[in-house]
Amino acid sequence: MIRVAVVGIGRMGGKHARNFLKGAVKNAKLVAVCDTDEKVLAAFKAKHADVATYTDYDKMLGEKKPDAVVVATPHYSHSALAKKALEKGISVLVEKPITVTVKDATSLAEVAKAHPEAVFAIMYNQRSNSIYARAKKIIASGKLGDLQRASFTITDWYRTQYYYNMGGWRASWSGEGGGTLINQCVHQLDILQWLIGMPEKIIARCKTEGRNITTENDVTALLLYKNFDCVFTASTHELPGENRLVIVGSKGTMTITRHKATVRYLKMDEKEVNARATRDYGNRADKKYSKSTMYYGLKNYITDALYGQQCNILRDFAAAVEKKDPSLLRARGEEGINALNIINAINMSAWKGKEVSVPVDPDEYEKMLAEKKEGEKTIKK
Numbered sequence: 001m002i003r004v005a006v007v008g009i010g011r012m013g014g015k016h017a018r019n020f021l022k023g024a025v026k027n028a029k030l031v032a033v034c035d036t037d038e039k040v041l042a043a044f045k046a047k048h049a050d051v052a053t054y055t056d057y058d059k060m061l062g063e064k065k066p067d068a069v070v071v072a073t074p075h076y077s078h079s080a081l082a083k084k085a086l087e088k089g090i091s092v093l094v095e096k097p098i099t100v101t102v103k104d105a106t107s108l109a110e111v112a113k114a115h116p117e118a119v120f121a122i123m124y125n126q127r128s129n130s131i132y133a134r135a136k137k138i139i140a141s142g143k144l145g146d147l148q149r150a151s152f153t154i155t156d157w158y159r160t161q162y163y164y165n166m167g168g169w170r171a172s173w174s175g176e177g178g179g180t181l182i183n184q185c186v187h188q189l190d191i192l193q194w195l196i197g198m199p200e201k202i203i204a205r206c207k208t209e210g211r212n213i214t215t216e217n218d219v220t221a222l223l224l225y226k227n228f229d230c231v232f233t234a235s236t237h238e239l240p241g242e243n244r245l246v247i248v249g250s251k252g253t254m255t256i257t258r259h260k261a262t263v264r265y266l267k268m269d270e271k272e273v274n275a276r277a278t279r280d281y282g283n284r285a286d287k288k289y290s291k292s293t294m295y296y297g298l299k300n301y302i303t304d305a306l307y308g309q310q311c312n313i314l315r316d317f318a319a320a321v322e323k324k325d326p327s328l329l330r331a332r333g334e335e336g337i338n339a340l341n342i343i344n345a346i347n348m349s350a351w352k353g354k355e356v357s358v359p360v361d362p363d364e365y366e367k368m369l370a371e372k373k374e375g376e377k378t379i380k381k
């Protein structure tokens with residue numbers, strides 16, 4: 001049994017804390033929570049009097065000496081809070097995104113590396129959607145052949161102005177360090193890089209549509225890989241939205257929508273189809289040479305998406321801490337840098353209005369982000 005603490009018990013951290021209390025993670029006991037907002041703490045205390053509450057994080061770590069901490073505060077504070085725990089040899093599960101900039105994430109990863117006695121994990125809960133694990137196996141097996149193109153459309157994270165008004169930190173450069181990309185789409189960008197790797201270059205356009213916020217809520221980006229391209233489209237302001245990942249290879253096409261994957265395998269590689277053809281098939285070649293296979297991930301996507309995925313990650317984390325075995329994690333903390341590299345590059349390309357290489361210069365990104373924060377000061381909401 002490990003002793004765990006949660007820092008930041010708002011919307012998400014509050015759920016993590018309650019799930020530990022409900023026994024959703026069998027080998028973990030919640031011993032303390034910390035939040036800088038006394039009202040939030042008092043409301044928690046009123047329902048769970050037996051859990052120690054703190055406004056002072058250092059004091060909590062010093063007095064309760066937990067085995068592990070779950071960091072669920074706004075993004076900019078992730079790195080400092082995680083480092084403090086890791087430096088004491090306390091394991092850390094940090095909520096997504098790992099932090100806001102690659103420079104900061106790199107320094108956090110260095111601290112984690114210097115403390116191998118502590119497990120360092122990130123809450124990339126969508127990795128527990130088994131359809132993505134299935135997709136990863138199919139791609140790695142070579143059954144799709146050589147990758148030729150991909151597209152990821154994510155317009156189903158609908159967010160209203162009410163949502164943005166809920167916490168002062170949301171969708172501003174100074175409070176959150178970004179909008180749709182860093183908050184919502186960090187999940188899908190992690191899945192994308194997990195499945196097909198990192199792009200070499202990016203060209204992007206980011207816009208703010210229909211909401212009184214200062215960051216992007218509408219993104220179109222072209223991710224250039226060595227041998228193929230991926231079109232990435234995301235928005236949090238349109239209805240009805242969709243979530244569709246298409247990966248096209250020389251031997252098949254995989255389409256994933258939420259929990260379901262349809263793969264149309266070719267009977268032979270397209271290069272062979274072309275070499276053997278003695279007539280112009282047009283679209284009829286599709287029928288002649290392909291067959292479809294359906295794969296299903298979660299039995300109940302809706303229930304799972306609501307909280308099951310996060311519980312899966314909490315359970316893996318607790319097991320990894322208890323057994324001192326990071327290989328039990330679905331996503332190690334350091335892996336959080338990959339999606340952040342893509343996000344920082346999309347932002348920089350949009351700011352500069354031109355193609356950028358991945359990774360972008362971390363110091364230049366810090367400088368441009370600081371300018372965005374400065375610019376925000378003069379915007380009246």
Ligand SMILES: NC(=O)c1ccc[n+]([C@@H]2O[C@H](COP(=O)([O-])OP(=O)(O)OC[C@H]3O[C@@H](n4cnc5c(N)ncnc54)[C@H](O)[C@@H]3O)[C@@H](O)[C@H]2O)c1
Pocket residue numbers: 007008009010011012013014034035036037040057072073074075077095096097123125167183310
């Ligand atoms: N994995 C997911 O699906 C998922 C879903 C929602 C949010 N999140 C992540 O969870 C984190 C929190 O988001 P939220 O929606 O719960 O925000 P929130 O505003 O509802 O809660 C954040 C809480 O942290 C507290 N806090 C702020 N700074 C603090 C500090 N330095 N020390 C202690 N407490 C502090 C605030 O008082 C607040 O209660 C974010 O990183 C977000 O991206 C993840």
